Structure formats: structure tokens, C-alpha cells
Amino acid sequence: MLGVAYFRNLNFNSAVLEKKLSELKPGEAGVIQNFSDEEIKLKLMEMGCIPGETVLMERVAPLGDPMAIKVAGYQLSLRKNEAETVWVSTL
Amino acid sequence: MSEVVLKVALVGNPNSGKSTLFNVLTGLNQKVANFPGVTVEKHVGYFSLRNAFEGVDYKVELTDLPGIYSLYPKTLDEQIPYKVLTDPQDPSFPDRIIVIADASNLKRSLFLCSQIIDLKIPVVLVLNMMDLAVHKGLLPDVKKLEQALGIKVIPAIVRQKTGIEEIKKAVLHTIPLPENDIMPATSLAPELIQEIKHSFPVKSDYAAYLLAGNYDKVDISFVGNDGKQKLDTLLQQHQFGQKAMQATETLERYKTISVLLKSCVSEPASVRKSLTRTVDNLVTHRIWGYGIFLAILFVIFQFIFNVAQFPMDFIDGTFADFSQKVSELLPKGVLNDLIVNGILAGLGGIIIFVPQIALLFLFITILEDTGYMARVSFIMDKLLRPFGLNGRSVIPLMSGVACAVPAILATRTIQSWKERIVTIMVTPLMSCSARLPVYTLLISLVIPRYYVFGFINSQGLVMMLMYLIGFVAAIFSAWLFKMFVKAKQRDFFIMELPVYRLPRWKNIFFVIFDKVKIFLFDAGKIIIAISIVLWFLSSRGPGKEYAEIEKLYEAKAELPETTQDELNQLQAQKLEHSYAGWTGKIIEPAIRPLGFDWKLGIALVTSFAAREVFVGTMSTIYSVGSNSENLTIREKMMTEKRPDGTPLYTLAVGISLMLFYAFAMQCMSTLAVVKRETGTWKWPIIQFVYMSALAWVSSFAAFQLLS
Structure with missing residues (x-):
């Protein structure tokens, strides 16, 4: 997984960086690229988190977990380990 | 027409x-x-x-x-x-x-x-x-x-x-059905859909497609075992992967909707600063968030303990008067006794808790309806997870302070099976309202009243400790269960944090009505049944002795010069020789190491109807009559001596007894609800065993250390 991230981050042709949704800082936005977990992917997609959708890291709970994101006009909370399976691109 | x-x-x-x-x-x-x-x-x-x-x-x-x-x-x-x-x-x-x-x-x-x-x-x-x-x-x-x-x-x-x-x-006046699918399922699996439509009575392409995706998860009446096998084969033939197809459909559907929405909805011009965000900054703050939650809990408990007391006293008084009237109206005899001391006593013991339960659910429902409870789950999830619980376990645990029965039903919103089972298993350790009268009596008996630091009432402090002990026991038991319960499926904590809104009073009214009904009917019928059984056990006895005392009692009751005191003493003797008294003596060896005698044994047995029956049983055992105040039971219990002349209710016995009531599974209604919710007897049996063991061991330790 780390290796994949490394190569993705080596994409010099554009300023687009891929990182995990869990790595977004509060207030930071990203565009969903893909998922590394099949079941979480299905659950999140039906809630409106589809590739191409912009998500905004709204807040992180006091103990660093879970986190709340803004997607498709509403607030969604998910655990950190769930957010780690979502890859987003940031500008 | x-x-x-x-x-x-x-x-x-x-x-x-x-x-x-x-x-x-x-x-x-x-x-x-x-x-x-x-x-x-x-x-x-x-x-x-x-x-x-x-x-x-x-x-x-x-x-x-x-x-x-x-x-x-x-x-x-x-x-x-x-x-x-x-x-x-x-x-x-x-x-x-x-x-x-x-x-x-x-x-x-x-x-x-x-x-x-x-x-x-x-x-x-x-x-x-x-x-x-x-x-x-x-x-x-x-x-x-x-x-x-x-x-x-x-x-x-x-x-x-x-x-x-x-x-x-x-x-x-519905208009005719649209001819085209919004997202044509046939484009995803054309042949499979045709074959399913051919073999099963499905109404549409999409229904056929859904059947392929879910037939192994939900039983549909026209499918059956043969149908399932046929679908197994069909899926293999057409290489239909359920998860992949679900993902494809979701993507396609959202794509269609995005296009559709662009033409139908104007995009927002500017994003306003929302009220929700401002409130969220406060209630999920790392200091204020927890502070606000604690303050809300404090207010709720104040209401449950102080405000609910008025309607409870009213119900108590009304019921006592009513039982008195019924007992006078009906001809004397077994039937009268059964109705007054079996059925009415059971009913009174149930209805008395309605004010507390209604009040607690009023608060919980308001908090849920406004959207605040989702934030509580959000800030509590990380704290509770190490113990095998979930942010959503907060509601059942809070409800458990009123009554474990509706609390266990409230675990249904927990998606993860494992976290739900763990929550169910530990919720009865929260001090429910039926324990309150027991604690009140015992604390007034063994805890001297003085002020800690000049302003904290020592008895109130111990009461608070009892609630805390229940909570701590629940958390640590959860941690133990986490290791033994196997997960059935993956856990998710993916949930919407809804925007805040004002409570909808009508909805809240319906929810409270529902919860009270659940308590009255689910818990109530079992409490009544047990109270009838207990009535039988305590008004019948083996051998001649019981019959003789009963005869004497009846003869004395007829005589005008008999004092109430004499009658009460005979009543106590009756109880001693009844089946209940007999049971108390049988279990005495098991509870002696905890500092309890056979009289307390009787109270432990009768508490199976509901824990607060303890108080009534004690007043009968100590022959103070049913219409006396706590004070007199207290005085009687204070003067109670062991055979060797030392007082029975020492601090050690009092604490041991309170711990026993805090931990023991003495509620048949809860066990019945756990059986229904989990579908097997396995969980209620485990619950009964572990809670009894916890109760015995901690009472034993407390008694041995303190005496």
C-alpha cells in the first residue's frame, strides 16, 4: 500500500497529489479517486461518496477519531480506519 | 358505496x-x-x-x-x-x-x-x-x-x-408508470435478467436485477430452496459478481442522477456560514464537548431523581389506597389474597416506574431528534471502542439507568453485531430505577450521615458511587466480552451527522408512548407472572407447621383484642415457614460467606420479580406490616442481631448487599428481552451466569475485607 502511494505521489506531470482521506486536514478538500476496501466502498458509494465527488474534511473528533466529512451537501461521520481506505486527490 | x-x-x-x-x-x-x-x-x-x-x-x-x-x-x-x-x-x-x-x-x-x-x-x-x-x-x-x-x-x-x-x-391519482428505467438494468446484465424474468414472478427488470444481487441475503417467498439453487447456477453461468455489479450500478445511477440534477436544480450561489457548523464547533470541542454532555447528563439525572419523585409518590399512594379498597370489598379468602398481594402488588411495582422511564426517554428523544445524540456518538466513539463498545452504545447505556428492557431494544441502531451484543450484555449493569429503592434503604441503614468537606452529603455521595460502580462494571465487562465475542461481519461507523433542528413534539410523544408501552407490556407481563408465583411461594408452605401458623393467624385476626404487632409477627412466622422461607434457608450456605442470612435469602429470591420487591419483602420479614414507612423498616433492621448478639446490618453486610444488587442479574424481564433480541438462550444464560458470579465475588470480597 505504501509503495502504491509512493508511486502515485511521484506523478510530476501535474500538481495533483493523491493521499488518503484520513490525511486531509480540517478545512482541506479533495476529490475521491478510488477505494482500497470493497465493502467500505459499497457503503460509502451508496451514501454519495462516488469517485469524482469533492469531499471536505469538516472536523476530527477530539481524540483524533472518528472524523466528519462534508459530501454531496451533508455531513458524514466515519472512523479513521475507514477513511484510510479512501484515496483522494488534492490540488 | x-x-x-x-x-x-x-x-x-x-x-x-x-x-x-x-x-x-x-x-x-x-x-x-x-x-x-x-x-x-x-x-x-x-x-x-x-x-x-x-x-x-x-x-x-x-x-x-x-x-x-x-x-x-x-x-x-x-x-x-x-x-x-x-x-x-x-x-x-x-x-x-x-x-x-x-x-x-x-x-x-x-x-x-x-x-x-x-x-x-x-x-x-x-x-x-x-x-x-x-x-x-x-x-x-x-x-x-x-x-x-x-x-x-x-x-x-x-x-x-x-x-x-x-x-x-x-x-x-397516480400517473401511469414511466416506460423507461432511470438506470436501465438490462444494460448491465441483459441475458441474466431475461432468464430471471422467465423463471420468477418479478415485476420489472430492476426487480430481477436486485433478486440476483440479494437472493442469498433476504428470503423472498417465491424463491425457496430450489429457486436459490437455480439462481446460484444462473449467476455462475453469466458470471454475475454481486459486489462488482452493485458497485457498477451505484456508479451508473449516480452518474444519471448528476446529469438529471444539473437541469433541475440551480446550484447554490454562495455557501452561507451554517448554524450547524457553529454548534458543532462547540459540542465536538475537546473540552466543551465533553463538558456539555456531562452537564446535560447531570440535568437529566436531577430530573429523574427529584422531579419524578412527585408522580411516583402519587402513584404509590393511589395504589396503596386502591389495594386497600379492593381487599375490603372482595370476600376474604385465597382469591382476595391473590388479587391484592399477587396481581395488584405486581402491577403497582410496574407502574411506579413509568414516570422515571417516561422522563428519561423524553430527554433522550429530544437529544436524538435535534441531532445532538449523533454528535455524542461522534465524540464518544473513540473512548468506548477500546471496550468493545460503539459511539452509539451511549443511548442504550443511558437508557439503562431507567430500565434495561427498553435500553436493550435501543441497541438495534448499532450496525455491528459484535458491538451490539457487547452492549446488550453489559447494559443491565447500569443501575436501573428498580435498584434505587434498595440503595436508598441500605444507605440510610449503614452509612452514617455527615458532610464531607462540610457540604457534600455522605449518603448522597455513596449513592452516586453506586451508579458509578455500575457504569465502571459495565465498561470493564464490555472489555472482557470484546475478547470472547466473535464478529459476524465487518464493523462500520459510517453515519450521517444530521443538521440540527427543533424537536418535533408529536414524534417525541409517540416515541415515549412506545417506550412506556414496551416497558409495561414486555417487562410488565413477566413481572406480574413472577409476582404471582412468588405470592404462591410465600403464602404456601410445606409440612404441618405452615398450616398451623396460618390457622393461628386467622383465629387471631378474628379477635378484636389482637394488636397489629402480634399479627405482623405471625405474618413473619408464616413467611419463615413458607416455600419462600424454605428456599431462603436452602440457599443460606451459599450466601453466608457474603454476610447474608436466610431472611436476606428470601429477599434475594423475591427480587427476581423486580429488585425493588426487596424493600417490601424486608418489611414483611421484619414484621413491620405493609403500610409502614421506610423509617420503621430501617429501625427494625438496625436492631436485628445475629445469633451471637452482634448487629446483623453492619457496614460490611450493607456494602456487600448493595454490591450484590448492583451486579446480580435479578430481572427476568431483561433476560426474556435478551433472549428475544439475540434469538437464542445462549446470551441470557451467559449474562445470568457472569453477572451472578460478579455479584457473588464482589460481595464476598467486600464482606470479608470489611468485617
């Missing part, structure tokens, strides 16, 4: 205003039952409609289905709507469907709505919360939406009751 029954299903996302619409449409004309074979509550309501043109009166049977995000069921609550909507033989299979959508959150709502339209059952779409949508700068074009979806669309603000008449009218 005939009346035609029209079955209508109400479907929507959670937090879309579904229950509000249900209550507005049906008013008080509704009932709660269970869906057949499962413990998911089924809300059915009725209203009448008249089609003047046809001259037909319709009786609409409206079923409120649990909130869902899609037609792909994962939890039990999601399986129900799926089955109702796709199984034509289901008793609730609808003639019409009302889909309710949050207009300010259209994309996600339309995802579900488009799935339902493709089922080809007549659909009416209600765009709820139009005011919120306008406030957000979203203006859905209703006419264009109607054209794009091919169904009737009604803008509404259900809370303000606007659009209700239009909804009713639309249910009556």
Missing part, C-alpha cells in the same frame, strides 16, 4: 422527515406491531381518501418502513424495506409508494428514489424541507423533475403541514 383498501408504503432516507409525515398523515390512527418473524417494529397507520370522480372511498393502509439509503440490505432494519418492496406475497407489499426526500440533500435522496421508481410500482415523490433547500440556495424545478423522473413530485414542508393535501391527492 364500497371502501377499497389501498396499501401504501412510506420510504425514505433516515432524517428525511419520514416519521413526521407518517404522523401527520395518520394522526392517532396508528399502531405498532412487529414485522413477521423479526423484532423490527412495524408502524402502520390509516387514513381515508375519497375519489369523488369514481365515487369510491379508499382506506389507505400506510406502512412506515425503516429509513434506508439504498435497496442493498446489510442490517436487519434494511432487510425489511427490501423484502416489503420486492416480495409481492409480503402482507405489506404496496399498491403505491410514497418516497420522501430531503430537498436540501437531493442527490443522495434521488439515488434511493430512482431505485424505487425502477421497481415499477406507482411512486409519488415528496420533496420535503423545501424551506431548508431554499435557504441553502437550492431551487429544485419541480416540473422538470417530474418530467425527468416520470412520476408526480410534490414540494412540501411536512413540519409546517404544507403540501399534505397534495400528497394525499397524488396517492389517489
